[in-house]
Amino acid sequence: MAAAGAFSAAIDRQSAAPMYDQLRRLIIDGISRDGMRPGDLLPGEHRLCEQYGISRTVVRQALAQLEHEGVVERVKGKGTFVARPRINENLVHTLVGLYEDVERRGGHVHSDVLRHEIEPASADVAEALGLEPGTPVVVLERLRIVDHDPWALATVWMPEEVGRVTFGADLSDASLYRLLADHGVRATTGVRSAEATVASHAQALLLGVSAGTALLRLRSVSRDASGRVIEFFIAHHRGDRSRFEFELREEDAQASLLHLDPRADR
Template sequence: MEERELLPFYYKVKEELIRMIDTDEVKPDQLVPSERELINLFGVSRTTVRKAMDDLVNEGYLYKVQGKGTFVKRKRYTQGLIKLTSCTEEIRNQGLIPKIRMIENMVAVPKRNILKLLELGGEERALQMERLISGDDVPLSLTRSYLPLCRLPGLEMHDFSKESLYKVIESDFGISIIHANRTIEAVLADKRIASYMEIPPRSPVLFFTGLVFGKINGKEVPVEYFESYFRTDRIKFFIDQVR
């Protein structure tokens, strides 16, 4: 008897559905065949079909919408946490088309805690901008950045809905970006964040804070503080650890 014949029926149904997803027979956000159609297609019981579908939901291949059915989930793109790259660079690396929507862009004196992080005096100003970053027109992250103008004079003249922030800092200002200190925590999206990211309120998101350092005249100084929210249903992060 062949090894495949020993597999449980639900596993064979799973394999075939995964093949259909991987070959784009059913595309992202498309309704998959109904339980009755799958029962007739595979000649198995309703219990077997439900077990296969539930497994694929839990494994991130499918998602359910009450009253409508089960749909193919869009693939999440993977981003590493070791190398310091811009979000748009990472999106391009995944074969997606990045798009940036500028929500806020102004020059102001940041709050006291941010002034301290950026090592600024009490009245020093920063470029403050909030950007919604999408891949293939799907919102992926919402980021608010604070950039000290005493170190980056004229930065506010650039259009960062079209230009790469880190490329401008390095090429126009001659500042080498060296490293960043980042923190990560899981939080629930409030109504404002959920609205921009097109997810239900109180959906889980990953919240990053980061302080980016550059080298100016041989000295390492902060050049950006940022706060970012990432959708957990569209992005997964990985860390390559060594011992």
């Protein structure tokens, strides 16, 4: 990790641009000019205040905006670092898994299997899978690691007749969807949703973040060609690593309007 440097140029106090935005731009230019890489340490707040003759409030506004944009990453007690770029993921609007999505980009996914067993379906799981509560289901909980970085916590529930083929398979470096497909089980339709949440203490420990850190929560139900539900999953992705990207078309927008929840504007 490179040591913090000093950015050049100066704040133009006659400019109509807010000082925090000028500093934001200077930091971005300095990162590019000096060839700084993800993980490199940036000058601290006190040093920036002294160099530019500005208040700590201005510095913190600039850094907060840069953190929101994914340019920097602030670690309490350690400093501000150049952030790793967020990866565009296609998991919300396509029936692919994280393994296939990352593999397509030339990356690698490793999974630490935290739980893989048969359990009675809770009310929520049973409803999602179209089963009676208490029906045996296969549960697979994994910590997904992308190119050595903890990325997501994912729990998948499958009807026992679907999930039983997963026992005995090594799912640490393999695709669950590919394994199911090899046994004739393929997802053809599904519904996925994404929402913002924050990391619990247990999630934070596994994902390498602080409790309360922003996460992206995916919820998905997939069906095979016959309409049978084959899986239900909930995954929590690190908000500082993932960015979900959508490709929109006119016909998609029209179709979405037909499915608006009439309760949405109540």
